[in-house]
Amino acid sequence: MASEQDVLTALRAVPGPDGRTPLPESGAVSGVSIRDGKVYVSIAIDPARAAAMEPMRAAAEIALRKISGVSSALVSLTADRAPPKAPPGPAKAPAARTIGIPGVANIIAIASGKGGVGKSTTAVNLALSLAALGWRIGILDADIYGPSLPRLLGLSGRPHSEGRVMTPLEAYGVKAMSIGFLVAEDDAMIWRGPMVMGAIQQLLRDVAWGELDCLVVDMPPGTGDAQLTLAQNVPLAGAVIVSTPQDLALIDARRGIAMFNKVEVPVLGIVENMSYFICPHCGGRSDIFNHGGARREAERDGAPFLGEVPLHMDIREHSDSGRPVVATDPEGPHAKVYRDIASQIKARLEKGTMRAAPKIVIE
Numbered sequence: 456m457a458s459e460q461d462v463l464t465a466l467r468a469v470p471g472p473d474g475r476t477p478l479p480e481s482g483a484v485s486g487v488s489i490r491d492g493k494v495y496v497s498i499a500i501d502p503a504r505a506a507a508m509e510p511m512r513a514a515a516e517i518a519l520r521k522i523s524g525v526s527s528a529l530v531s532l533t534a535d536r537a538p539p540k541a542p543p544g545p546a547k548a549p550a551a552r553t554i555g556i557p558g559v560a561n562i563i564a565i566a567s568g569k570g571g572v573g574k575s576t577t578a579v580n581l582a583l584s585l586a587a588l589g590w591r592i593g594i595l596d597a598d599i600y601g602p603s604l605p606r607l608l609g610l611s612g613r614p615h616s617e618g619r620v621m622t623p624l625e626a627y628g629v630k631a632m633s634i635g636f637l638v639a640e641d642d643a644m645i646w647r648g649p650m651v652m653g654a655i656q657q658l659l660r661d662v663a664w665g666e667l668d669c670l671v672v673d674m675p676p677g678t679g680d681a682q683l684t685l686a687q688n689v690p691l692a693g694a695v696i697v698s699t700p701q702d703l704a705l706i707d708a709r710r711g712i713a714m715f716n717k718v719e720v721p722v723l724g725i726v727e728n729m730s731y732f733i734c735p736h737c738g739g740r741s742d743i744f745n746h747g748g749a750r751r752e753a754e755r756d757g758a759p760f761l762g763e764v765p766l767h768m769d770i771r772e773h774s775d776s777g778r779p780v781v782a783t784d785p786e787g788p789h790a791k792v793y794r795d796i797a798s799q800i801k802a803r804l805e806k807g808t809m810r811a812a813p814k815i816v817i818e
Contacts, residue, residue: 457524459487462494465518472500472508478515485533486650490642492526494519497533497650508532513619529637531653556659559593561669561692561804563723564685566715568707570676573728574697575603576774577764577793578673581695583781584790584797586628590668593623593630595658597685598675599651602635609777613637619661627782632662656688669804676707686718692804693723695761700727700748708749712756723761723803725753726796730763759803761796765789 463479471481478484478498486497496515500508512530519528556562565578579594586592596604605611608626614636615622623630634654664670669692674682685691694715698708708725715722727749732741743766753760764770770789773780781790 456492457489457494457522459489461522462487462489462496462519465522466496466515468518469511469514472498472504472511478511488650491639492524493638494522494525494528495531495650495654496528497531497653500532505532529654529657531650531657533650533653555690556664556670558666559664559670560667562672562689563669563692563800563804564672564674564682564694564715564720565697566674566682566694566711567676567697567704568709568711569704570601572676572697572699572704573764574676575607575673576770576779577697577726577728578671579604579607579774579779580781580790580793581797581800582629582671583627583779584794585669585671585801587781587785587794588797588801590801591666592628592669592671593632593664593667594671594673595662596631596633596635596673597655597658598673599634599654600675602633604631604633604673605635606777607774607779610636614662619657621662623662623664627779630664630667632658634658655685659689669801682714683718686715686720691720693721693800695723695800696725696758697728698725698749698752699729700742700745702745702748704744705748705752708752709756712752712758722756722758723800724759724796725749726761727763729766732766735768759799761799762792764792764796 463484466479466484467477469478470476471478471483473481483498483500484496485499486495488495496519498512498515512532515530516528519525519530565574565581567574575598582592582594594604596602608631610624610626610631612624614624614632621632623632624636625631672685696708696711698704712722729744731746732743733739734741750760767789769784769787770780773783780787781793784790
């Protein structure tokens with residue numbers, strides 16, 4: 456098996472960003488990860504030189520694939536260094552680094568402040584609902600550490616690629632891409648921030664999405680690197696916040712709303728998941744995780760409340776088996792709930808316009 460030293464030795468044949476210094480000695484290599492013969496390397500660059508650095512990135516991948524025991528290599532260009540401070544003088548508004556995805560009309564994030572609230576299940580069923588409403592839909596699993604899309608859509612296998620560009624897999628008429636298609640299900644992704652950001656950008660832009668009315672991005676939980684990467688580099692049309700009704704989840708959902716507000720991403724609305732439980736035996740209702748908390752949070756923050764999704768075994772069983780309820784039981788009551796929410800999202804997107812992404816600088 457290849458070692459980190461093998462990787463660095465191979466990269467010595469590649470000139471770094473200055474065109475002369477060997478890449479490992481240039482200080483630009485910001486991360487190396489090796490798992491089961493797969494090598495992942497991130498290279499930190501000045502974002503203004505991203506296009507000029509592409510030959511260096513490609514040469515690094517070629518060098519890594521020549522190492523004995525390496526089955527595949529992925530090299531990402533990342534911009535993890537803050538730009539130099541502007542010289543004294545009149546202040547100028549920073550230019551937005553908006554890079555849209557050709558052919559994609561809208562990009563929305565499905566997010567939550569914490570894990571375990573059913574965000575991925577909600578994202579998949581909303582994507583399928585938007586497709587049922589006549590839109591051309593793609594879905595990106597942006598959770599590098601815990602990808603769920605392969606299991607939820609019942610997809611397996613590696614995407615076909617031509618050069619750097621990958622062809623997304625497809626299920627139920629929706630195009631899908633996930634890091635889970637490229638690594639084993641039980642393979643731990645022990646990556647640092649720059650590598651995560653680089654991987655997300657490649658999954659967004661090095662994929663042949665084609666013409667889409669909307670790309671749904673299933674975000675990882677929290678308010679970290681992935682969210683900031685998308686907000687900084689992609690013209691997000693809006694975000695949907697998923698939460699359960701109990702106070703503990705709502706506290707984190709509130710942080711998610713605050714983050715999107717700070718980076719000027721419109722909050723399209725809040726979904727209350729696992730809102731209530733109807734006993735299949737007696738028909739009695741139980742508010743296991745409380746009820747109505749997400750609606751009250753929406754009113755508090757001035758965000759639209761999109762609807763309540765019940766806690767039901769059918770939703771869980773269909774999700775675990777890769778047969779989402781919207782696709783396999785389209786006339787059922789649960790599919791109707793998701794379609795009603797998707798209809799509101801679609802209506803808000805049709806009224807709005809693509810925004811310019813803000814430039815985020817952390818000092």
